[in-house]
Amino acid sequence: MKILVCISNVPDTTSKITFTNNDSEFNTAGIQYIINPYDEIALAKAIELTNGGENGSVTVITVGEATTEATIRKALAIGADNAVRINAIPADAWFVANQIADYAKKNSFDLILTGRESIDYNGAQVGAMVAELLSLPSVSIAKSISIDGNQVNIEREIEGGKEVISATLPLVIGTAEGVAEPKIPNMRGIMAARSKPLDVVEPVDVKPLTKFTKYTTPAARGNVKLIDENNINELVNLLHSEAKVI
Amino acid sequence: MSVLVYIENTEGQFKKSAFEVATYGKDIATQLGTDVIAIAIGDIATDELTKLGNYGISKVLHVSNDNLKTFVNQAYAAIIAAAAKQHQATVVVLSNTFSVKGLAPRIATKLSAGLVSGATSLPTINGETFEVQKTAFSNKAIASVSVDSAIKVITINPNGYGVKEIGGTASIENFNAPTESSDFGTIVKDIVRATDKISLPEAEIVVSGGRGMKGPENWAMIEELAEVLGAATACSKPVSDAGWRPHSEHVGQTGIVVSPNLYIAIGISGAIQHLAGVSSSKTIVVINKDPEAPFFKVADYGIVGDAFVVVPKLIEALKSYKAN
Ligand SMILES: Cc1cc2nc3c(=O)[nH]c(=O)nc-3n(C[C@H](O)[C@H](O)[C@H](O)COP(=O)(O)OP(=O)(O)OC[C@H]3O[C@@H](n4cnc5c(N)ncnc54)[C@H](O)[C@@H]3O)c2cc1C
Numbered sequence: 358m359k360i361l362v363c364i365s366n367v368p369d370t371t372s373k374i375t376f377t378n379n380d381s382e383f384n385t386a387g388i389q390y391i392i393n394p395y396d397e398i399a400l401a402k403a404i405e406l407t408n409g410g411e412n413g414s415v416t417v418i419t420v421g422e423a424t425t426e427a428t429i430r431k432a433l434a435i436g437a438d439n440a441v442r443i444n445a446i447p448a449d450a451w452f453v454a455n456q457i458a459d460y461a462k463k464n465s466f467d468l469i470l471t472g473r474e475s476i477d478y479n480g481a482q483v484g485a486m487v488a489e490l491l492s493l494p495s496v497s498i499a500k501s502i503s504i505d506g507n508q509v510n511i512e513r514e515i516e517g518g519k520e521v522i523s524a525t526l527p528l529v530i531g532t533a534e535g536v537a538e539p540k541i542p543n544m545r546g547i548m549a550a551r552s553k554p555l556d557v558v559e560p561v562d563v564k565p566l567t568k569f570t571k572y573t574t575p576a577a578r579g580n581v582k583l584i585d586e587n588n589i590n591e592l593v594n595l596l597h598s599e600a601k602v603i
Numbered sequence: 604m605s606v607l608v609y610i611e612n613t614e615g616q617f618k619k620s621a622f623e624v625a626t627y628g629k630d631i632a633t634q635l636g637t638d639v640i641a642i643a644i645g646d647i648a649t650d651e652l653t654k655l656g657n658y659g660i661s662k663v664l665h666v667s668n669d670n671l672k673t674f675v676n677q678a679y680a681a682i683i684a685a686a687a688k689q690h691q692a693t694v695v696v697l698s699n700t701f702s703v704k705g706l707a708p709r710i711a712t713k714l715s716a717g718l719v720s721g722a723t724s725l726p727t728i729n730g731e732t733f734e735v736q737k738t739a740f741s742n743k744a745i746a747s748v749s750v751d752s753a754i755k756v757i758t759i760n761p762n763g764y765g766v767k768e769i770g771g772t773a774s775i776e777n778f779n780a781p782t783e784s785s786d787f788g789t790i791v792k793d794i795v796r797a798t799d800k801i802s803l804p805e806a807e808i809v810v811s812g813g814r815g816m817k818g819p820e821n822w823a824m825i826e827e828l829a830e831v832l833g834a835a836t837a838c839s840k841p842v843s844d845a846g847w848r849p850h851s852e853h854v855g856q857t858g859i860v861v862s863p864n865l866y867i868a869i870g871i872s873g874a875i876q877h878l879a880g881v882s883s884s885k886t887i888v889v890i891n892k893d894p895e896a897p898f899f900k901v902a903d904y905g906i907v908g909d910a911f912v913v914v915p916k917l918i919e920a921l922k923s924y925k926a927n
C-alpha cells in the first residue's frame with residue numbers, strides 16, 4: 358500500500374503569539390515549529406498500516422519553505438520512508454490542496470491521510486479539498502480506521518456519537534484522536550532520517566482565494582471574582598443575575 | 604444574486620445551530636440587499652421546514668430521496684453546489700459541524716470559492732471583497748480573512764452566533780439531486796448515538812472534569828451537576844488518555860473546541876492546550892483547590908476549594924435554585 362501523509366508545520370502551542378508589519382503578519386521570529394499533532398496521528402497510522410515499510414511505503418508531503426525541513430526530517434525520523442517538500446509559502450488551503458492534489462495525481466497513492474485540522478488556523482479544509490480535486494471519496498474526522506485488502510472501515514465523529522462507514526481504496530481520510538498513538542523518534546530513526554530521500558518540488562501555478570490581512574488579540578477577561586466555598590449561593594446568584602447563563 | 608444556507612438536520616429535526624446559520628445568512632443577505640434561500644437534505648417534515656421562515660429564509664429547497672438518507676459528503680456537495688449555481692448564490696453559509704468540515708471544502712472547490720471556516724463575525728463587505736474574522740493560534744488571536752473570489756463559502760461555529768426570530772414564511776420547493784453513482788464512495792453502515800446525553804459541541808452549558816477528580820469513580824458528581832444544569836460533560840486530555848472518560852469528551856487543542864454560554868472547570872489546571880478549546884466560552888467558572896492554578900486567570904468566577912466538598916454543595920444550591 359502506497360500512503361501519502363500530509364504534514365502541516367505549525368507553531369508549538371506554548372509559543373507566544375505576536376504580529377509584525379502593523380499587525381498584518383504573524384511574527385515567526387523565535388517560534389518553535391512542530392508537526393501538527395493530528396498529522397502525527399496520521400503518520401503513526403500510516404507506519405502501522407505499512408508495517409514500518411514492509412508492506413508498502415509512506416511518503417510525507419509538506420507545502421512550505423526551506424525552513425520547514427526540520428519538521429519534515431522529524432517525520433522521516435519517526436518512520437516515513439521518503440519526503441516531498443513543495444517549495445512554496447502555504448498561502449491558503451486552496452493553494453496547498455492544489456499542490457498536494459497535483460503531486461498525488463502524478464504519483465498515485467492508495468491512501469491519502471491528513472490531520473483533521475491544523476492547530477494554527479483550525480481550517481479543516483485541505484483534506485476534503487484534495488479529495489474533491491482528485492474526485493476521491495473522503496472521511497473528515499476519523500476516530501478509527503481499519504483496512505482489509507481494498508476494504509476500509511472507518512468510525513467518524515458526529516455530534517453526540519459516531520458513524521460507522523465503509524469505503525474502498527483509494528480514499529482520503531482526516532485523522533483525529535484515537536486513530537493511532539503518535540510515535541516518538543528514536544536515535545536509530547534520527548540517524549536513518551539523514552539518508553532518506555527528501556525531494557523538493559516546485560509549485561504549480563495557483564492563485565490563493567483567501568488571505569489573512571490583520572490580527573488582533575482577544576479582549577482579556579475581567580479579573581476573576583472569587584467566591585467563598587461556604588457561600589455557594591452567591592455563585593448561583595451571580596450566574597443568574599450577572600452572567601445570565603442560568 | 605442570493606445567499607444560500609445549508610441547513611443540517613438530525614433525524615429530520617433542526618437544532619439551534621440550524622437557526623443560527625439561517626440568522627447569519629439573513630444578516631448577510633440584508634447587507635447585500637438580497638434574499639436568503641435554504642437547502643435541506645433528507646426526510647424532513649413540512650412543518651419542520653416551514654420553521655425556517657421565522658428566521659428570515661424566503662425559500663427552502665428540499666432534497667429527499669432514499670440515497671440521501673445518510674450523509675455522503677461528495678453527493679451533498681454536488682447538490683449544494685448545484686443549488687448555489689442555479690440560484691446565483693454569491694455566498695454559501697454552513698454551520699461548522701463535524702459533517703460540514705468534510706462538506707464545505709468540497710463545495711468551495713466545486714465553486715472555486717474562498718472558504719472561511721469558523722467565522723466569528725458578520726463579514727465587512729467592500730465591493731467584491733469580504734473581510735471575516737475568526738480565531739487563530741489556539742484562541743490567542745483573532746485573524747481577519749479577506750476573500751475576493753466571486754463566490755464565498757463561510758462556516759460559523761455552533762453557539763457562536765445568536766438566533767433572531769423575525770417572523771415570516773418560507774415557501775418550500777423540491778430540488779432535484781444532480782448526483783452520480785460516483786458521488787457515493789462512502790457508505791454509512793451504522794450510526795451510534797448516545798441518545799440520553801446532550802451533545803458536547805452544541806451544548807450551552809458544559810461541566811468539565813480534570814485530573815483533580817482523581818478517578819473515573821468520581822464522575823457521578825460531574826454527571827449530576829451536568830444533569831441539574833442541563834449541561835453536557837467534558838474532560839481534559841489526560842482524563843480521556845487514562846480511559847476515565849471517552850475521547851469524544853476531551854476538549855482542547857487536540858480535542859473538541861467548544862464555546863458554550865457557561866463552562867465549569869473542575870480540577871483542571873488550565874494548561875494552554877486545554878484553554879485553546881474552551882477560552883471562547885462566554886462565562887467560565889473554575890473550581891480548583893490550588894489558588895495558583897492558571898485557569899483562574901481566564902475565569903470569570905472561581906472557587907478555591909476541594910472539588911469533593913464544593914461540587915456537592917453546588918449541586919444542592921442549584922437544585923434549590925431550580926426548585927424556586
Ligand atoms: C501537543 C499537546 C496537546 C495537548 N492537547 C490537550 C487538549 O486538547 N486538552 C487538554 O486538556 N490538554 C491537552 N494537553 C495536555 C495539557 O498540557 C495538560 O497536561 C492537561 O490539560 C492537564 O490536565 P488537567 O488539568 O486535568 O491535569 P493537571 O494539570 O494534573 O491538573 C489537575 C488540577 O486539579 C487540581 N486539583 C487536584 N485535586 C483537586 C481537588 N480535590 N479539588 C479541586 N481541584 C483539584 C490541581 O490543583 C490541578 O490544578 C496537550 C499537551 C500537548 C503537549
Ligand SMILES: Nc1ncnc2c1ncn2[C@@H]1O[C@H](COP(=O)(O)O)[C@@H](O)[C@H]1O
Nearest residue numbers: 363420447471472474475480481482483
Ligand atoms: N502546508 C501544508 N502542507 C501539507 N499538508 C498540509 C498543509 N497544511 C495543511 N495540511 C494538511 O491538511 C490538514 C488540514 O489542514 P487545515 O485545512 O489547514 O486545517 C492538516 O492536518 C495537514 O494534514
